[in-house]
Amino acid sequence: MGRMDDSLASELADLEARGLRRSMLAIERAGGTHVTLAGRRCVNFSSNDYLNLSDHPRVRSAASRALDLCGLGSPSSRMISGNLGVHEALEEMIGAWKRRRIVLFPTGYMANIGLLDSIADRGDAIYSDELNHESIIDGCRISRASTFKYPHRDAIALDRMMAEGGPYRRRIIVTDAVFSMDGDVAPLAELRDVADRRGAWLVADEAHSTGVLGATGRGIEEEFGLEGALDASVGTLGKALGGAGGYVAGSATLVDLLRNKARTFVYTTALPPPLCAGLFEAFAILTENPGMAAQVREKARLLRGMLSARGIAALPGDTPILPVVAGASAAAVECAARLRSEGYLVAGIRPPTVPEGSARLRISVNLGHTREEMEGLASALAKALPPRNR
Numbered sequence: 001m002g003r004m005d006d007s008l009a010s011e012l013a014d015l016e017a018r019g020l021r022r023s024m025l026a027i028e029r030a031g032g033t034h035v036t037l038a039g040r041r042c043v044n045f046s047s048n049d050y051l052n053l054s055d056h057p058r059v060r061s062a063a064s065r066a067l068d069l070c071g072l073g074s075p076s077s078r079m080i081s082g083n084l085g086v087h088e089a090l091e092e093m094i095g096a097w098k099r100r101r102i103v104l105f106p107t108g109y110m111a112n113i114g115l116l117d118s119i120a121d122r123g124d125a126i127y128s129d130e131l132n133h134e135s136i137i138d139g140c141r142i143s144r145a146s147t148f149k150y151p152h153r154d155a156i157a158l159d160r161m162m163a164e165g166g167p168y169r170r171r172i173i174v175t176d177a178v179f180s181m182d183g184d185v186a187p188l189a190e191l192r193d194v195a196d197r198r199g200a201w202l203v204a205d206e207a208h209s210t211g212v213l214g215a216t217g218r219g220i221e222e223e224f225g226l227e228g229a230l231d232a233s234v235g236t237l238g239k240a241l242g243g244a245g246g247y248v249a250g251s252a253t254l255v256d257l258l259r260n261k262a263r264t265f266v267y268t269t270a271l272p273p274p275l276c277a278g279l280f281e282a283f284a285i286l287t288e289n290p291g292m293a294a295q296v297r298e299k300a301r302l303l304r305g306m307l308s309a310r311g312i313a314a315l316p317g318d319t320p321i322l323p324v325v326a327g328a329s330a331a332a333v334e335c336a337a338r339l340r341s342e343g344y345l346v347a348g349i350r351p352p353t354v355p356e357g358s359a360r361l362r363i364s365v366n367l368g369h370t371r372e373e374m375e376g377l378a379s380a381l382a383k384a385l386p387p388r389n390r
């Protein structure tokens with residue numbers, strides 16, 4: 001069989017040869033709007049901290065007060081001795097905001113896995129948008145349900161697929177609300193129609209819609225004026241809320257079931273109290289300032305206009321995620337490196353995160369970005385992109 005490292009090294013060499021080997025930047029000071037990289041301050045256009053809450057003074061002081069009061073961790077699962085007041089208060093807070101019952105998970109990734117594994121099993125069918133996040137794909141696999149990918153945002157094709165096959169005990173449609181690498185939005189009304197017609201449940205992953213879509217940032221249902229269209233939704237606390245963690249929002253029955261059954265809830269340590277306290281404050285800020293979501297999207301529209309004035313077409317959409325396709329992996333990586341040398345941090349996204357041949361620069365806009373910083377990025381990108389992409 002050979003030594004472990006010999007075998008693994010050949011896999012790494014293969015990634016290298018295909019231009020897909022990844023490495024991490026050493027960030028010295030993180031933040032939604034600016035980061036320090038190799039001693040240099042860069043404007044961060046690659047963070048998911050859309051509302052710039054990770055660094056908010058109120059969030060910081062709430063977290064540090066909780067650290068003094070409770071210490072770093074509650075080193076047990078919620079079910080054993082880790083269920084503190086901060087966890088229940090945070091669930092109440094999110095629940096009041098989402099108008100659903102909430103169960104926290106350690107991450108959004110684990111929330112997707114815990115939800116899908118708990119509600120689907122062998123003999124069930126999950127219909128999943130072909131561009132859904134990897135954590136949904138893993139949740140489908142772990143559930144053992146028969147899984148069918150439907151063409152991106154195509155409710156008609158989905159309906160046709162659901163007319164065939166079966167019988168299944170349960171049928172579940174699952175979609176990203178905002179697609180993480182494309183920045184477009186799921187067609188909620190059309191998906192709900194298909195779900196009703198075919199007797200299916202509809203689940204959305206609101207990782208990039210929470211705090212972003214809807215007049216007050218409550219997500220995709222608010223965006224389309226379709227409260228209650230989702231049977232369940234998954235959220236992350238690591239993006240617009242600026243911390244880390246995840247949750248499932250749904251009925252009291254669903255939440256009760258997940259607390260009993262979701263392996264990624266039962267068999268893992270509760271979220272650290274300082275994190276919960278900081279997140280509670282982040283939700284309080286968002287509740288007091290309901291216009292934040294609309295402001296960040298306005299900012300993204302402004303940047304979209306600046307790009308198009310320079311002949312750069314971001315993929316269509318109306319969210320703070322502006323993807324600019326570079327094509328080959330090497331082109332995206334080189335362009336991102338050129339932007340870094342100009343002081344702009346933009347993520348170069350390669351396969352398998354995105355389909356082959358569609359490597360891209362994924363620009364994400366944050367409430368803290370100034371007009372000058374956005375103009376600067378647009379100009380630097382116009383110079384850094386290979387000419388055929390403009």
Ligand SMILES: *Cc1c(COP(=O)(O)O)cnc(C)c1O
Binds near residue numbers: 176180207208245
């Ligand atoms: C980031 C992301 C997740 C994972 O959330 P984490 O809290 O970072 O684990 C899940 N789904 C989508 C669509 C995401 O973009």
